[in-house]
Amino acid sequence: MTVKKVTFADIARYTNFSKTTISRYFNNPNSLTEKNRQIISDALIKLDYHENKLAKVLAQGSTEFIGIIIPNLYLHYYSAILENILNSYQEYNYKFLVFVGHEDINTERQYIKELLSYNIEGLIILSHTIPSEELASYKIPIVSIERESCYISSVDTDNYLGAVQATSHLIKNKCDILVHINSLPKEDMPAFNRITGFEEVCQDSDIPYLIYNKDLGATHENISKNLSHMLDDLEEKYPYETKGIFLANDTYASVFLNLIIRKFGELPDKYQIVGFDDSPIATESIVPLTTIQQKIPTLTQYAMEILSQEIYARKNKLSSEIVHREVPPVLVKRETTH
Amino acid sequence: MTVKKVTFADIARYTNFSKTTISRYFNNPNSLTEKNRQIISDALIKLDYHENKLAKVLAQGSTEFIGIIIPNLYLHYYSAILENILNSYQEYNYKFLVFVGHEDINTERQYIKELLSYNIEGLIILSHTIPSEELASYKIPIVSIERESCYISSVDTDNYLGAVQATSHLIKNKCDILVHINSLPKEDMPAFNRITGFEEVCQDSDIPYLIYNKDLGATHENISKNLSHMLDDLEEKYPYETKGIFLANDTYASVFLNLIIRKFGELPDKYQIVGFDDSPIATESIVPLTTIQQKIPTLTQYAMEILSQEIYARKNKLSSEIVHREVPPVLVKRETTH
Numbered sequence: 001m002t003v004k005k006v007t008f009a010d011i012a013r014y015t016n017f018s019k020t021t022i023s024r025y026f027n028n029p030n031s032l033t034e035k036n037r038q039i040i041s042d043a044l045i046k047l048d049y050h051e052n053k054l055a056k057v058l059a060q061g062s063t064e065f066i067g068i069i070i071p072n073l074y075l076h077y078y079s080a081i082l083e084n085i086l087n088s089y090q091e092y093n094y095k096f097l098v099f100v101g102h103e104d105i106n107t108e109r110q111y112i113k114e115l116l117s118y119n120i121e122g123l124i125i126l127s128h129t130i131p132s133e134e135l136a137s138y139k140i141p142i143v144s145i146e147r148e149s150c151y152i153s154s155v156d157t158d159n160y161l162g163a164v165q166a167t168s169h170l171i172k173n174k175c176d177i178l179v180h181i182n183s184l185p186k187e188d189m190p191a192f193n194r195i196t197g198f199e200e201v202c203q204d205s206d207i208p209y210l211i212y213n214k215d216l217g218a219t220h221e222n223i224s225k226n227l228s229h230m231l232d233d234l235e236e237k238y239p240y241e242t243k244g245i246f247l248a249n250d251t252y253a254s255v256f257l258n259l260i261i262r263k264f265g266e267l268p269d270k271y272q273i274v275g276f277d278d279s280p281i282a283t284e285s286i287v288p289l290t291t292i293q294q295k296i297p298t299l300t301q302y303a304m305e306i307l308s309q310e311i312y313a314r315k316n317k318l319s320s321e322i323v324h325r326e327v328p329p330v331l332v333k334r335e336t337t338h
Numbered sequence: 339m340t341v342k343k344v345t346f347a348d349i350a351r352y353t354n355f356s357k358t359t360i361s362r363y364f365n366n367p368n369s370l371t372e373k374n375r376q377i378i379s380d381a382l383i384k385l386d387y388h389e390n391k392l393a394k395v396l397a398q399g400s401t402e403f404i405g406i407i408i409p410n411l412y413l414h415y416y417s418a419i420l421e422n423i424l425n426s427y428q429e430y431n432y433k434f435l436v437f438v439g440h441e442d443i444n445t446e447r448q449y450i451k452e453l454l455s456y457n458i459e460g461l462i463i464l465s466h467t468i469p470s471e472e473l474a475s476y477k478i479p480i481v482s483i484e485r486e487s488c489y490i491s492s493v494d495t496d497n498y499l500g501a502v503q504a505t506s507h508l509i510k511n512k513c514d515i516l517v518h519i520n521s522l523p524k525e526d527m528p529a530f531n532r533i534t535g536f537e538e539v540c541q542d543s544d545i546p547y548l549i550y551n552k553d554l555g556a557t558h559e560n561i562s563k564n565l566s567h568m569l570d571d572l573e574e575k576y577p578y579e580t581k582g583i584f585l586a587n588d589t590y591a592s593v594f595l596n597l598i599i600r601k602f603g604e605l606p607d608k609y610q611i612v613g614f615d616d617s618p619i620a621t622e623s624i625v626p627l628t629t630i631q632q633k634i635p636t637l638t639q640y641a642m643e644i645l646s647q648e649i650y651a652r653k654n655k656l657s658s659e660i661v662h663r664e665v666p667p668v669l670v671k672r673e674t675t676h
Contacts, residue, residue: 063392072421
């Protein structure tokens, strides 16, 4: 399984050109005649020569590498973002070195050090735990997604708008009581605005509202147990009212829906449910979920645009501004609301 | 946002050593005294020097890059395998260049060409469409997962054993009729053995059986429509019998379960369901699914072991054999069977 590497010397010997001529073929082809280019090109095929881009990019100083650090690939939101970023190869031709950071600050630091030693041209980091001030200190083009980003460029869903869309939809559908369920997002995270948006729309209306904001746990079992207590609490406090429930993501919404159906055998009219994300579970749940769709292709497209502009600016020693872009989400109406 | 690169010349000037001494510090540190090593090490911190691993690996001829080509990250099975491979960095220190191939043969070829130009040391390819004979012709260490692999090393779940486990479990639970639902896997794919295993166990028993093997479609809507027809067909043919149903994956099993519950308001005793994979939907479905668990951490561990052995053999010009390993799956009993 070993393969002999073909060198410039081999090509020179085969074609009777000098090694300098062979080098010019790769680095300045227009300095050769059409005829000589053809001779060398034929020889490369005959000799089964493989281009060594590494040597070339090293000489030119641009590796075309972008580093990606992502917390996990278990959540569909992350794997969908990663897939979209990787697909951008067809447009930008960047190659991606990918690491799973597990939301651990020292793991993230170790990976950034490794990536820097491979001369990456830029970094995309999702839901990072390293403060953005420290990330900025690495002095490379960086775009963050869905976390605190005071000192670096970022792309986020407009979470406030999403919450406004969900809550207004439940109000329009004449719910008697509005409920938001969330799991203690930090106040400097973009997702915290799902709570703010819900609360402000409720306060503008005259409809009573309730927020359950507690740690729901990381396992399906714990999430299910916690949501079951909330369902019991709602049934006790508001047995006859129409309850409009906006949950922080589709996974919670689907678990909550399953609990209702296991209790009543169907989804009764007195429950209306809106999720967040439009992940696959939203269509695959037992009753298709009304939800707030995050525009993942747009998020990743903006991230790549901002990053490639910063890379261009850095190469050409231009200054570049920190950019924050928000992507408006969309209400997708399915069968858990009227 | 530009940053000045610190060169060996800068370090030499700062420390009053020659450039040769600085080079020896990096490439043969033991040739320097402890004291001189300390002086240089301090200077590196002062000058904010970043190691350029690319230049180093290029000189040594090993990039520590492994290429990964994966069909998509939409299916949880693929994103779980990718996450496990990326986590192996902590053990093997390989860096991963990742591409999404979309099961398109020309896209896969383009990515392999790109990866070869970056001197990857090995390749892991999942559910490839390029024939294994062509993959072998690239003459680099390769491990394939879950596809035809006559000419290259591979790691697969023992699909035959999984089908035997599922079918035997349904027989033990006294089902009157055994049903397998699949979506036209190709005969040279390891997953085809889910059909073979089911059929052989059924033939050994005296219980009647039925196989629905047709293209169920790629969207949730089409899968749901096709499975709904099968449910109607079963209700018509076997209204009173206990039906033991083994589906090719947990997604199909969950959709089928939802159809039953929307029809009957609950999962009646006359239906027993077994899925395949143990993906998250198996625990998150409205009734937790009995399923055949693929051991993804073991699959990826074997893949990395085989690949790193082939890389070692290639570097040391040793011959290496093609290796095929099968990982036994496990029956996980939950609430859709007795």
